[in-house]
Amino acid sequence: MLIKCLICHQEISPVVTWSSLWSKPEENDLCKKCSEKLNFIEGEACEKCSRPFSGLDPRYRTGNLCHDCTRWNEDPEWGSSLERNQSLFLYDDFLKEAIARYKFRGDYILARAFSPFIKSKLQTLDFDLLVPIPLSSERLYERGFNQSAALIREAGFTAAEMLKRTHAEKQSKKARNERIHLQQVFQRIADHDAENKKIILIDDIYTTGSTLYHAAKILKEAGAASVCSLTIAR
């Protein structure tokens, strides 16, 4: 059977061979053109959140950290909750469209466009549990699936659903500071034990980081040894 590219529906010519770069998988369900449009985050980047330094105004950089991470780190309550974020690709127009289709149109199968990359990245990391960022029940009903959990599942792992939403997750346009100090966004579900576990949070996009910091904080409070995160886009 002919295999068609998950994103552009073109038939895939089976000649794609990948360079041995760290997270480029041997095979996936994308055509060469679409694979090439995925912009890997490479080169110098913030060592805490993977924000690439190229193209970033040097004023927003302090040593190996970006401005945002410096500020997170200055906050004693939040700084140490999330140890590190890694992201696979730049959130450019191409990826924006693909992720929008995945999330807002509910095109579940696009999880498989990304899962091989997630899988090979995870193979380089040490962890006990993969925790998806949860959706509110309205969102979950609307979309029919949780996009973070689907990424974990399609990468061949089991999602540890340890969190649930306490609020509707409207990303308001408030300043970052205001958003950080909102009340709890997440609650823990007691099913899984976080005690001394090395946890990786999985999400689709890292924007301000606030969602991931919130989740990390709760897991740390529950005794997690460490909490890192991995997202498709940054």
Add this chain to the structure above:
Amino acid sequence: MRKQKVRFLIYPCIEVNTLRFTIKNNILTPFLIEKPQESRPISSFEAIPQPPLNETYSFNKKLQQFLHGKQLLLDDLPFPIEEIHEHYENGYILYRKGMTKEKNKSTCARCGNEDRALFVCFPCARCDEEHCTYCRKCLMMGRVSACTPLVSWSGPVQTQSDNQRPLKWNGTLSPGQQLASDRVKQAVTDNTELLVWAVCGAGKTEVLFEGINTALAAGKRVCIATPRIDVVLELGPRLKAVFPEIPVAVLFGGSEDRHLQAPLTIATIHQLLRFYKAFDTVILDEVDAFPYTADDSLQYAVRQSRKPVSSMIYLTATPNQKWQKDCHNGKREYVTIPARYHRHPLPVPAFKWCGNWEKALKKDQLPSAVTQWIKKRLETQKQCLLFFPNIDKMDKVLPILRKLEPKIESVHAEDPDRKSKVQKMRDKEVPMLITTTILERGVTFPNVDVAILGAEDRIFTESALVQIAGRVGRSAQFPSGNITFFHYGKTESMVKARRQILKMNEEAKKKGLIAY
């Protein structure tokens, strides 16, 4: 893709977690919060019972107005699900399974997709099934999955018309147009099918006016559908102008009229996926244009949007081989408009062999016959178009041509400056435009000569060639011009295209439709 625009969620008056159903006493019942053992996703029932119409039920007129003639998802409906369901219980709403399955073959009930590769099996949080299925083919219209009901109106619909002559137009038709107009009107009245085979520049839109008028006066609902959004955008204002008192809905991806119900709808065929047994008359413009012919789901959408008893008018300048054959064998009702409205004959393409032009291009050369043709136009300041089989060839030629004349521009389908370049051509700021087949239809310049380089390429089908030739001599002021096919080996398509054009001219002459 823009972020999703305003979407109607299932009315948030109750919390909805799930969507499963039971059938008891021949009534379908949804379960939105708890999931009793016997509940199932809608598509796993053999048949969905339809309660009889309760004529004493006082139905919601707004819901009727919103829904009649449509097939929508619950997510599209800004009404509480309880209210929708009450209408179902009283026979005013029809639920259909979003997906049907027969012997392991799934079919999307909205778009007719049967291609396995376009169905995705996934663990669904809505119906809570590990193996739910959704259709990728029509995903952009909102996701249809096996647990999604398609909702339609099955109650009474008001049809009345107090306007005996909604058409306000004082133009006159050419004799060729008049004949076709009469046939269209007849087909509308008799609920039959008709193909209007009108040459490029015949003035086919005017031919529809009387037929649409007749339908509207009888309280019928009319839709003009076309594969091409440019045509929708052009027809919208034209029809609003001649039917000033009639609400006209203009539908395309992202248009504001999405929920407007109107006696006259102008839509891209894609939008018909939201309609169900809606129209008494469907007029399909440019039937032969991409993607209609290549996409089964669009043909399915047209079928679904028609009422069981309805008329169907096909319009085209270039019917495909099968349709031409059906016409000649008497298997398809048709009428031709063989002459242009300005009553001059169609320009006939000249074939000019130009050797292995691809080889010449590799050496950065153009065949001299082509260069001569172009030079002559540049010298006499006659604007011209040159068509290429693909972008690569075109890109190769542009620098060569710019040595002759630096103002020459090229344009292709994904060119972000497409519109402005076409406008520059209109404003005569550009002496020559080189292009791929995207300018094959629709775009008209009043006074141009046209040539194709590589007319033997497979992409130039008979209809593409006729369409391209049809760019020449469009205005009454400049009714003639030169059309040349430069080729490296004559093809059957080229011969057929020329034959078709000659035949039309001959027929027009016989019928006295050519005056010059």
